[in-house]
Amino acid sequence: MEYKKKVQQLIVDLKTNYLLSVSIDCVIFGFHAGQLKVLLLRWKETDDWCLPGGRILHEENMDEAAHRSLRERTGLHEIFLQQFHTFGDVLRYKNFSQQETLLKLGLPDDALHEFINRDVSVGYYALVEFAEVTPTPDFFTDECRWWDVDQIPLLLFDHNDMIVLALKTLRRQLTYQPIGYNLLPDKFTMPDLQQLYETILGQSLDRRNFQKRMLGYGILERLEERKTGGAHKAPYLYRFNKENYEKALADEILFVG
Template sequence: MESRKEVDSLTKWDGSAYVPHVSIDLVIFGFHDGQLKVLLLHWRTGTDWLLPSGFIHHDEDVVDAAHRSLRERTGLQAVFLQQFHTFGEAVRFKHFTKQETMIRLGFPGDTDEPLFRRHVSIGYYALVEFSEVVPTPDQFTDECRWWDVDAVPPLLFDHNDMIKLALKTLRRQLSYQPIGYNLLPEKFTMPELQRLYETILGQPLDRRNFQKRMLSYDILERLEERKTGGAHKAPYLYRFDKAKYDNVLEEGMSFVG
């Protein structure tokens, strides 16, 4: 069976190439023009979607495997990537049973395919500018594209749960770490920064309180330039102080309250 041969050649289930039964699963969030999306893969033998995943080489660290998998699916490297949870439930078939999942992926429902034995998944999430991504499918999939976070279909395995928890973790992250360095132009306005936070949080923020709070962290530099082309009074442009931004990213502090 072709798909079986591809699984064997890719994963080498005898353990010679990859750590058996442990995978990396990626929740890749993309921000652009006030929209938040998530990157999904389409399994080529059916109609189903799932998250990008990868295995860990015996000779690489887990975080290196995560960055490699991210690079293979997006073409990006050196972007924000954070481990958020380990998924190890004994039964991880949520929308479809194990047998239904096998059939949907093109395997006989009674197969002993190692792909369907118990796996532990290490979840990572990334936040990228999705206009810079080159979505690239893997050997098992024929399409890799963005979906609005509010319009994600029922996914295989427990991948919907992964997205929900990753988004919850990302929103919690805003309370102690800054975001925006790789998601906004080098020079941006305060309304553009606020729109980024509102898009991720899924709720409006008070303009004055947001601006006061962001300026109090001393990670923004206000420029003498103003944004041109608007109908109203042009707002000042800002940029991140990279050294201070990186320090807060490392040390943490109280952000959105």
């Protein structure tokens, strides 16, 4: 009963302070133990999952709303964030019907009509360093945690479609912009970087060609230290040259032939 009362109060707040017909959904990618991961939320008192997101304040720019939502879910302030698609199908209930979805949400009966109106969602994808994230659920959810991108369950609404399209967009980005600064730790090896690219692309890359290509872009600095705890000829550590990296982002040079 207390939950339903709070939901009703939140609905009043939404109607007063937020745009009701436009929402934001965020596909947050992280990389850990050789796996590309996505941050998901589990709806309160259910086994049903969805993407993080939220509404836009009347006096708030859309990108500002996306950054705010990401801060609240991850605890991070500096995030690579990019808008990738607008989802505006009339019916956006893909894995479960509208009625099933509304029942799963556990909303009070007199509040259901507030969520039946057509909703347009702007999709963003974010690249974050896994170890720096503090997954934090919101009021409507009990859990926020990482899932391997190839083990995503059936999600509410059209959120599976969002993840598929975000991953396709990320793969396309590899052809004209660098990837890694937001996904890898400050120091990493060339094999670490290659594994990241291979994981995103879903294919193997030639080691020598990859290293030659990456070094040719001038975005990496080789350090005078090697990865510890490995073989005798442990690989050198690298880090990104932030200035050159940001220039490559702006110039959109071709990265993958």
